[in-house]
Amino acid sequence: MAPEPFQYTPLAPQELRLLRLRWNKQHDGSGADTNRIYTYPSAEGSIQCDIAAYSISDCPPYSALSYAWGQEDATEPLILNQRLIKIKRNLASFLRQAHPDIVRTLCRACFVLELGPCCCGRDSPPERLTREVGFIWIDALCINQDDVVEKTAQIGQMREIYARANRIIIWLGPLSSHSDMAMDLLADLAERRRSADYSPLHFSTEDIVALQCLQKRSWWRRVWVWQEATTPGVPEEFWCGDKRLDFDDAVDANNYIDWNLCNPKEPGGGLSLTKTIIYNSNLNRMKDLQRVRRGQPNPKTRYDLILDHFIGLEATDERDKILAFLPVYQDLTGEHHQPGTTTLRPPPVMNVDSNFASLLHQLVIYILETRSDFTILLYCTTATTIPTMVDHCVHKLPSWVPSFPASAYKDPRLVPGCKRYSAGGTRHDDIVPLFLDDAKTVLRLEGIQIDIVIDTHEPRFAKGETGFYNTELLSRFQRWLKSLAKWFIDTTTGEDFDPGVYGNIDAANHALNLVLTCDVKYGEGESEPASRGNSLALPFFEINKNAVHEAYLQVDENSSSMENKVTFELLTSSPYSLIFRTANGYLGNGGAPEKGDVVVVLLGLPIPLLMRRKAEGWIIVGVCFVAGIMDGEALKMGLATEVFEII
16 A cells, blocks of 8 residues: 655744655565565665654754755655655655665664664764765755745754754766766876876866766756855765765865866876866855855955855746855854854744745845845946846835846946945944835935036947957947047036046046046956056047057057056946046946936945935935045045935
């Protein structure tokens, strides 16, 4: 008779379920009760497991699994607590590859010699790189996926569940024609690195194909696994088929490949450029994110660190991109522990059954209320030139909910390097965001109005265009630079050139150069550490008169001149931003300003915002660089502060 369907019993607060594989006991046919044969899976191939609930702070040592669920339906049978449940194929392949733990000791309570888990005691931590998994946490089975309340609570504890594990098993998938070769090769390269064997690498075609196939497995592209695999302080290991490899050994092997790519020992040694695809950039990016989550300093904002790693990753449900974001954010803020204690903060309450836009709204409210972290406002924009993860108009989201980019495009200078600037002064811990309505759609913050935008100049390129080695676009860029010089020199009033707040012609010319580069040195848009210092010195008066040396208007990818390098960088930084001028003559660079928009410095925010006044309040247009106010000058002008109600 077929077993009955498995039914979950509710979890208490701060509980989790743990799974344990079961040996299948069979008699050897001799009739003696003591003569038993232990198999796994069973002779007919069925997998049997037990599952039970434990307090998350007092549970047996366990492993945690990181794997790709797969797109197919759950069709594989699993016997769970002697009842039937269906699971997906990839998980079933892992459970067949794993083994129940082996304990060959006399149980002191029942005095029976057992092969398998002792019936009364708690186990020792699982050994590394063995097939015996002991207790294991697997999200698809240990969370009731049909219970929204439980799912919400368990996802809120996801970071803690992985952080408390004794090891994280990364299941890349079942055996394939090349997987054993790839895993053995990585193990060999790791050993060569440990033994300081830096002889040139020579890979066969089969080696290269094997490593490529391993990198193309779906696990590397799933958003949840990046949160799981970068959990700090927990040993990790890759499993693929019946091969196992320590995570750090895989990183060592990858670094060894990278070293050989860059440092061939002899002519013909190392790898040719056609073979560089065997270097697994995802692996080292994971290791870097893990280090930052552990507390390693980094000049970028925590949001850019997450976006750098999460953009482009896949999720069956788009909401997972927010839910997986949160544990990483909490690590980057050090938020998991109460100040001065080892007590874990309670996880935020986020309804996982909400739609994507609602979840994003909940996340930003949590960040603003819990951390008073206003840097998240730097990712707000109304610009239509940047594809974003959510349409604010369709979902009626407030403008202070960020429009995180949906692709890898971002300004490589301004927001990621916001720690370079201090327009609103240093962080004000006493500034608490105030929401004016129960739905938390109106945000109240204090700041200073600087000036009103009166004129703009077209962006360098239209949406989607790029300037990389494209003759037509380079020619268009040169025309754009000349038109910018004309726009800069000509005034809207028809009068002689007025340098405005900058005082003289040379200072105004320098200000425009600062605006074009956001006052960042050439080549350091994303460098570590980031540094201020404009490299550009375009003479716009001479350009307007066609009297400038053509070196400033030409881009040759083979030239090493500073003029060429700086001009080339202009092609790739902020290509869709508008240059604007204000009533008092400030020059700035922003995403989508319109005449009448206001430059605002919010207290504690390092970069100014362009804001637009509406009848109901203010909306955030986007960030901007304004020459002359990026280092806190506005706070010293004696201008009155006011409260902005941002909708």
